Amino acid sequence: MDYQQILERIYQSILPYAKEGKQADYIPELAKVNPDQFGMSIHTIYGEEASIEQADTRFSIQSISKVFALAMCLSIKGDDLWLKVGKEPSGSSFNSLIQLEVENGIPRNPFLNAGAIVMADILYSHLENPEDDFLAFVRAVSGNETICYNQNVAMSERENGYLNAAIANLLKYHGTIENDIESVLHFYFMMCSIEMSCRELSLAFLAFANHRRKFNYAGIELTASQVKRMNAIMQTCGFYDEAGEFAYLVGLPGKSGVGGGIAAIYPLQYSVAVWSPRLNPKGNSVMGIKALELLTTETKESIF
Ligand code: GLN
Secondary structure (H helix, E strand, C coil): CHHHHHHHHHHHHHHCCCCCCCCCCCHHHHHHHCCCCCCCEEEEECEEEEEEEEECCCCEEHHHHHHHHHHHHHHHHHHHHCCCCCCCCCCCCCCCCCCHHCCCCCCCCCCCHHHHHCCCHHHHHHHHCEEEEEEHHHHHCCCCCCCEEHHHHHHHHHHHCCHHHHHHHHHHHCCCCCHHHHHHHHHHHHHHEEEHHHHHHHHHHHHHHCCCCCCEEECCCCCCHHHHHHHHHHHHCCCCCHHHHHHHCCCCCCCCCCCEEEEEECCCCEEEECCCCCCCCCEHHHHHHHHHHHHHHCCCCCCC
């Protein structure tokens, strides 16, 4: 399979969508990003790789960081994690409060903001230096020591993070989180602020694409079946209220973020990351979804 040629062809086909959608502006720092950018990178478990356009430009990974948080929580808590957060698709937006109230402060799944704030609380309780340890894990799984938080993005989000603060308060009221709200929110926003390029993200996700290889990075160990289960959660919950549509169009487990990134995997074959800041109304990258739809259509490689 000549992935380089395929990616280049895909890019030409999606150019008509280049101006569709709108970048996230509820985080003021993200509104400053040039929306007319696109990158894509793919890595196979056999060592092939292909990248196009701005595949080496770093962007805010935002909710894609929730995959790394889930890996750490599963490694630390095992199945006890599921006492505090569910694993069912929500059918609601990533920052919705309604379901959380009706379901007594137990988030539907770890990829909603509420679920990720619960994971931030768990990690905050268990890690000696939460910010250092989280970054060390992301760097180890990516094989790249230069990956960093962007403090400005984290601060900018905190200053305007009224909805996430409301979610954290509801979680605290129900006793789902144990640490003080400000510390948990700060850590959550820091995790979301990590910056990576498509090439770096794709390489990191290779760890989830190949569950037959030992998963052990910076002391975070997962069994093969834990990795498979993480992929199941990416498939069912990775795109919020668009998870069904993404399964229908693309057919790969993956995770999106409001920075415009999407990382996805085809188990035992490849990992792929794509980035373009313009989002559809559900908060997922317009060109990103299109590119992945064409990738699995052209290669006939998807889980379905
Ligand atoms: N930091 C963002 C938020 O909490 C993450 C949302 C996302 O990427 N979907 O709103």
